[in-house]
Structures are given as structure tokens and as C-alpha cells.
Amino acid sequence: MIELFYAPTPNGRKISIMLEEIKFDYKITEIDLKKNEQFNSNFRKISPLSKIPAITDHKNKTSLFQSGAILIYLAELSEKFYEIKNRNLINQWLMAQMGDVGPLLGQHHQFHHYNPGKSEFAEERYFKIAKRIYKDLDEHLSSSDFLAGKNYSIADIAMFPWIARHNWHDVGLKNYKSLSRWYETISKREAVIKGYDCLEKGEKIPKI
């Protein structure tokens, strides 16, 4: 059984969606970031940077932090969404999500959504970067069904919950036809709908 240390954020949702996709038995331990529970010493033993998501695989007696590493672990264990012959491409897009898209959109959330008016420079900078991310993803997806080719993979699972914050980004997802097509396709997957609302609070995937 997998224990997922979770908060309902894009990084948390990557893993709840993956666990639903691979139909593994799992339980959620909520980490309330507003109450600073990520700094509790027990949690820091498995997530030394005090960040969700993290997992403990009680069967294999293994704990992991960092969503990308967790996705790879679960993909290898389940042999799903991480085709061996396509790994370079999948890894490339997974790393692009982890190293670029996530952290940069995260800054856009901070300045545009949570703290407007605090820094004109940062608001403009990350708005511009967010638009560029949408444009680049849209261009790529105009000639590729999914991020790493014709099959849905852990790279898509990593990227999806970030684009699902499109209402916060104010970039206008509907203007990006290929990115919208990709988003709608993934939005309809039963496991994605379930994993998005894994706390069963009735949270719906934002529509375009």
C-alpha cells in the first residue's frame, strides 16, 4: 500500500492522478501547508526539503520525495505510462515540467494570483514567461498527440495539473488550440477526474 503525503496543489495532484491511473491501493495523509505541517519532524524524515508530495511504499519499505522521482518510481513499478523505448523523450518532457514549467508558473501564481500589486517587475516578468510556456507547449502539441509522442505518459501526468490552474494564469487557454485539445483529452480521463478530487471535496477540473 502506498501512503501519499498530500496537499491539493498541482504537485500533489500529479501523484494522486498517477495512483488512480495505475489503480494502486493508496491512502492519503494530508499535510496542511497553511498550518506549516510540512515542517513537522516526522514528515521531514521522508521529505527533507519540507515539501509535498512524498510517498511511503509500505510494502517495499521505501519512501520518496520529489514528484518527478515518485512518478518514475510508480511508473516502473506498474510498468505503465513510461515505455522503455520512449524514455528519453518522456524524461525530457518530465524534466522540462519539473525544472522549467512548474517553478516558473509557480512564480506567476505568487505574483499574479496571490500578491498582485507587490512587484510590477515580477508580475510582468512571470506573465510574459507564462505566455511563452503556453505558446511553446501549444506549438509542440500541434505535431504531437501527447508531450512525448502518441502515447499518454508520466510527462503528461506531471504537466496537466499545472495547466489546470489556467484560470489563475489569465493567459487564455482557449486561444491555444493544440494545448486546449491536449487539456480536454486528459480532463476526460476517469482517473484524472478522480485523482484531481482525491480528497472527495467535489473539486472539479477547471473547464477551458
Ligand SMILES: N[C@@H](CCC(=O)N[C@@H](CS)C(=O)NCC(=O)O)C(=O)O
Ligand atoms: N520540485 C518539487 C516541488 C514540490 C513543491 O513545491 N511543493 C509545495 C506545494 S506544491 C510545498 O510543499 N510547499 C511547501 C513549502 O515549500 O514550504 C516536486 O515536484 O515535488
